[in-house]
Amino acid sequence: MIIKKDPGTTKSYFEDSSNIKGGHAGEVVIPENIKELSSFMTEADDQKTPVTISGGGTGTTGSRVPFGGKVLSLEKFNNVIDLSAGSMAAVVEAGVLVEDLKGAAERAGLFYTSHPTERTAFVGGTVATNASGSRSFKYGSTRKYVKRLRMVLANGRILEIKRGERMLTKSDPRLDLGGGIAIEIPLPSYVMPNVKNSAGYFAKEGMDPIDLFIGQEGTLSVITEIEMALAKKPAGIFSSFAFFKNESDSWAFSEEIRKASGRGQASADVISGALSVEYFDKNALEILREHSPDVPDGSEAAVFFEQEIAEGAEGPISEKWLDLILKHNGSLDDTWAAMNEERARRFTEFRHNIPETINDIVRKSGFQKLSTDIAVPPDNFSNMMRFYATTFKERPIRHVIFGHIGECHLHVNVLPGSSEELAKAKDVCLSFIRKGVSLGGTVSAEHGIGKTRHQYLELMYGRQGLIDMARIKKALDPNCILGLDNIFPRNILSSA
Ligand SMILES: Cc1cc2nc3c(=O)[nH]c(=O)nc-3n(C[C@H](O)[C@H](O)[C@H](O)COP(=O)(O)OP(=O)(O)OC[C@H]3O[C@@H](n4cnc5c(N)ncnc54)[C@H](O)[C@@H]3O)c2cc1C
Structure with a gap:
């Protein structure tokens, strides 16, 4: 196991594309195999040490930025274990780069469908955020392609889930952890909007438990290995x-x-x-x-x-x-x-x-990235577009709109150049969120909630929705050490 403590080498682990400042941790831990990883988690859990999981660091919501505790990097889990045209699937470790999976798939005449445009993301990161990309218009998000996950839970236990093996229902919400142990997952009461969605935990009556771990933003488990379905090239x-x-x-x-x-x-x-x-x-x-x-x-x-x-x-x-x-x-x-x-x-x-250019502008401005990731149902999309246009006419501020119009999902980036403009930008984004939610949309269709969008998620699901998510987290991570402040603020955990 490699441990990095020197500020010169650890600094880059305390940042991502959100440009949020102040990230810090005592050390960066880099296990070289699952045994080391599992022992590290057991010890962290015993000592109640917060652990922030680091993928490629391309996330846009501050979710891999630590505020205390230790950083756990999956960079040594970088093997493509199996990829065959016959099975139309790849088995990869979580630290494999999206670019490498894409290349390996193409060499086998196959196609990695999720196609997030940032190639330096780790495949584990794309599962943890349920990422998607331009081609999700045809193929959908990462979730649809995850067939099996191997994971290490907060207490060090290794858990493997295969899609389709069993379902979680209100009458039987047990998740089998192996060795005769099962835990109850308190299924939440919120209902997910019927649009492309990566906001908070997946929840549905009769859901596959694997879906809970996709889009969990490093709060429920450490994903170590993924079996991912591929398409024909x-x-x-x-x-x-x-x-x-x-x-x-x-x-x-x-x-x-x-x-x-x-x-x-x-x-x-x-x-x-x-x-x-x-x-x-x-x-x-x-x-x-x-x-x-x-x-x-x-x-x-x-x-x-x-x-x-x-x-x-x-x-x-x-x-x-x-x-x-x-x-x-x-x-x-x-x-x-x-x-x-x-x-x-x-x-x-x-x-x-x-x-990339927007991220450069944000970095140079020194302000946190302010962007929305709203998708709304098709019937309400023109209403949402008119709202963007009217708002920017009435409250001019530098902005860039681009993205997945085919899925009624656009990225609105607001680029403030001063503290006054920052306040205005926050206000403008909040008005978009309110509008999107009122039109039956989601506050995040692909980038997740991280540490910068708690308020947005609360507007979508209410405080009870956040408490419901905190209950799920506590069922899987009773000492609350993984991914603190991701998806919901840590203070919600005491109400759950
Ligand atoms: C220029 C640019 C373009 C982008 N384009 C897209 C796009 O087209 N579509 C899209 O969806 N996103 C896009 N993104 C956002 C980003 O690439 C994705 O969110 C990506 O999935 C993050 O992966 P990562 O490995 O960098 O994760 P990180 O930023 O390192 O981490 C993200 C979250 O995942 C958790 N995590 C990471 N690895 C694991 C693991 N093994 N187990 C459990 N939790 C883990 C972290 O704790 C954190 O909460 C873009 C970003 C940039 C900078």
Whole structure:
């Protein structure tokens, strides 16, 4: 087991992309195998030492930033144990980089569906946050692909759960820990919104217990090994950026793709089968222009989309897309298309410049990242979009909106440049949260709650919802040592 104490080497473990300050811990512990990890947890539990689990540190909500205790890093759990085209699945340790899983899958003719755009995240981190990416439009979030988890509980016990083996119900909420021991999971009373969702613990009558540990943000267990289903690699992917002079045209274009893909009522004459449908507002285009001066002048918005294509089908497919773009007042001149993998990869990197540049702006400003991650039901999406537009008109402040418009899920980043603007930015974000919740949405569709969004989660589920989650935590981690202040503030634990 490696132990790091030197401030020069531990500092980087006390940060993530949220830019929250003040993270600190006595030491960073890096076990080299599950036996070491289990003994470390047993000792930490006996001594009631808080433990913050560290993945790749790309999270945006401060959830891996420790405030006391010890940091546990999974960086030595970095082996791809098995990956075969026959089983259409990979078995990986939790510290494997997303980039490495993606590469290994592709070499086997398979496809890692979750596709979070940040490649330096650990696979364990993506399970702990239920991450998703641009292609979740077709494939859904990480949760859907997790078949088995091996974990170490707070007291050092090793637990393995396979999806589908048993369910938790109100009449029988027992989770079997092995060796004849079972604990009762107090199933909560809140009801999750019917949208893409990564806010708080998964909860449903008749749920698979594995789902409790996906999106738990390091509060219930240490995930060490994951069996992840993979998909068949598409024969080809057609991808394109369509730029629009009017943002409402880009919204209508996206809505038509969404409906054609079976999300809502389909209209007869449009394309189905898109992998991703991503939106960029005018301010996001300004960022993209810094990376490519070719971004067409006068564009108010853009939509990036990808579609799986069979070999030789590029021509007819691209024609269909063009018809749709023209129908919504786009033009051939203002559309970029990628017919081969290399250009498609460049498009993906180009798109990735947006969150990276925003994170740079936030870092330089010295203020905490203020962004929302709201998804609302499709019928209420245009209402939400109008609310964003009206709010920024009435209360101008630097902002960038981009993200997964196909799933009615956008990232609104508000970028304050002074303390006065920070107060305004907080207020503006809160108004978006209230609106999103009132429209039946979630306060976090993919990034989780971490340490920066407790108030948002309380607005969504009420204080009782937070207490219900704290009860689940106490059932699995009675000494409350794992991931303190993630999802709900630690003081809720005494009310649970
Ligand atoms: C530029 C950029 C782009 C991004 N794009 C996307 C995107 O497209 N989609 C998306 O969903 N997110 C995105 N993110 C956010 C981030 O990449 C994801 O949340 C990712 O899943 C975090 O993984 P990580 O390994 O970096 O976790 P960390 O930041 O290290 O940790 C996140 C949380 O997971 C817990 N954790 C980590 N490992 C384990 C484990 N083994 N067991 C239990 N708990 C654990 C930590 O304690 C913490 O609570 C982006 C971030 C950046 C900076």
